[in-house]
Amino acid sequence: MLEECAPGYETRQTVHFHVVSYKDKTFSTLPLGKHGARRNPEIEAGYARALARQLEIVDCAKKQLPQIY
Amino acid sequence: MSHYPLFFTYRDRIFGNGFLAEVTSHGRILCATEDDERWVYGVEPGGIAATGDNEQAALEAYRQSFTNVLLDLATEAESFDAFRTAALKFFADINRITEDDWKKAVEQVRERAIDLPMKRESADAECYVLVEQKEQPSFSPKDNEPASLEPALAA
Numbered sequence: 001m002l003e004e005c006a007p008g009y010e011t012r013q014t015v016h017f018h019v020v021s022y023k024d025k026t027f028s029t030l031p032l033g034k035h036g037a038r039r040n041p042e043i044e045a046g047y048a049r050a051l052a053r054q055l056e057i058v059d060c061a062k063k064q065l066p067q068i069y
Numbered sequence: 070m071s072h073y074p075l076f077f078t079y080r081d082r083i084f085g086n087g088f089l090a091e092v093t094s095h096g097r098i099l100c101a102t103e104d105d106e107r108w109v110y111g112v113e114p115g116g117i118a119a120t121g122d123n124e125q126a127a128l129e130a131y132r133q134s135f136t137n138v139l140l141d142l143a144t145e146a147e148s149f150d151a152f153r154t155a156a157l158k159f160f161a162d163i164n165r166i167t168e169d170d171w172k173k174a175v176e177q178v179r180e181r182a183i184d185l186p187m188k189r190e191s192a193d194a195e196c197y198v199l200v201e202q203k204e205q206p207s208f209s210p211k212d213n214e215p216a217s218l219e220p221a222l223a224a
Contacts, residue, residue, distance in 0.1 A: 014141035014144065014145070015137075015140065015141055015144055016134075016137040016138070016140065016141055017134075017137070017138070017141065019141075024162075025115075025116075025162060026116050026159070026162055027116045028116040028117060028138045028141075028159065029116065029117045029118060029119070029134045029137075029138065044106075044120060045103075045104070045106075046101075046103060046106060046108040046110075046118055046120055047118055047120075049103075050108075050110050050111075050117075050118035050164075050167070051118075053110075053115075053164055053166040053167050054115050054116050054162075054164045054166075054167075056165065056166065058166060
């Protein structure tokens with residue numbers, strides 16, 4: 001979803017979260033994943049919706065992930 | 070889907086690389102029930118979301134996530150000034166889309182469509198974050214903060 005909707009996005013892992021930045025917006029609390037940190041953890045729908053709103057990519061996210069809307 | 074708008078006031082003491090910072094914040098959150106799940110979405114700051122089995126658990130998860138973001142920023146900051154800059158930037162990053170939902174929910178509170186038994190605060194109140202460096206000689210037991218959530222319904 002991010003590749004399509006937020007080209008050039010940046011991500012980094014902190015002690016507690018995955019942090020995603022796009023343009024001048026940042027979402028700071030994507031979970032690291034159950035049972036320890038993972039690069040691509042399964043993300044609950046609410047986090048994906050909040051991420052899309054914060055990065056202001058909602059219209060594109062709805063097309064990419066219609067199942068969470 | 071239901072939404073209600075809250076203010077929060079938190080105080081965090083954060084140890085960083087050679088500094089202790091006190092962060093006092095007054096921000097906005099939107100509590101939501103979506104698909105029978107309880108969520109708390111950050112408005113100001115906007116880069117946080119949290120969930121829980123019930124509303125209280127979701128609020129507690131949000132509170133913990135807020136502190137954890139500050140701890141992460143402190144871990145990455147080489148100095149108090151760098152931490153302060155990062156914390157101010159984090160807080161100022163408003164979620165504009167969730168803010169629109171927050172404002173609509175405020176209107177519902179004002180129209181009495183939402184009414185909750187909690188203290189109220191004008192929705193026009195200013196949000197803020199203060200990031201202060203604490204010096205060792207100034208520490209005292211009165212600096213200890215009791216754990217408290219006590220959100221206020223934005224009205």
